[in-house]
Amino acid sequence: MFNTVSGRKREDAATSGVPSGRSPLSRRARGAVAAIVACASLVGCASSSDVVATGKPNTYAVAASATGGRLAWARAHEQAMNQARDYCERRGMQTSVTMETVSGVQTMTEHGSSMNFECHPKF
Missing domain, CATH: 3.10.20 (Ubiquitin-like (UB roll))
Incomplete structure (x- = not known):
C-alpha cells in the first residue's frame, strides 16, 4: 500500500513479521519489562x-x-x-x-x- 503523506510504500504485515501499527514489543511485554525494572530497583542490598x-x-x-x-x-x-x-x-x-x-x-x-x-x- 502506498502512503501519500510520506511517499513510501508501506510494508505488508505479512512480509514484515510485525503487525502494522505495532512495535516489536507488545504493550503487555513492555509493561512486564517496566515492572521487572521497577522491582529490581527496590530490591537494594x-x-x-x-x-x-x-x-x-x-x-x-x-x-x-x-x-x-x-x-x-x-x-x-x-x-x-x-x-x-x-x-x-x-x-x-x-x-x-x-x-x-x-x-x-x-x-x-x-x-x-x-x-x-x-x-x-x-x-
Missing part, C-alpha cells in the same frame, strides 16, 4: 559489620543494614543472623541471639539490625 567481641565472655555483636522497599528490615535481620551463624559455626558452635534492635520503618530508607549473640556448644 544488605551489608554487615564484622563480628566484634563484647565485654561478656562468649558474647559478640554484629550490625547489618539494608535499603530499598518495605522489607529492608528483613534483609538486614537476615544478614546479621547469617553473620552470627557463620561466626559460631566456624568455631564448631551454635548461635543464640540474646538481643536484637531494629531501626528504620519507612520505605526507601536505610533499615538496620544490631544484635548481640552467644556461641554455645552443639548438643
Whole structure:
C-alpha cells in the first residue's frame, strides 16, 4: 500500500513479521519489562559489620543494614543472623541471639539490625 503523506510504500504485515501499527514489543511485554525494572530497583542490598567481641565472655555483636522497599528490615535481620551463624559455626558452635534492635520503618530508607549473640556448644 502506498502512503501519500510520506511517499513510501508501506510494508505488508505479512512480509514484515510485525503487525502494522505495532512495535516489536507488545504493550503487555513492555509493561512486564517496566515492572521487572521497577522491582529490581527496590530490591537494594544488605551489608554487615564484622563480628566484634563484647565485654561478656562468649558474647559478640554484629550490625547489618539494608535499603530499598518495605522489607529492608528483613534483609538486614537476615544478614546479621547469617553473620552470627557463620561466626559460631566456624568455631564448631551454635548461635543464640540474646538481643536484637531494629531501626528504620519507612520505605526507601536505610533499615538496620544490631544484635548481640552467644556461641554455645552443639548438643
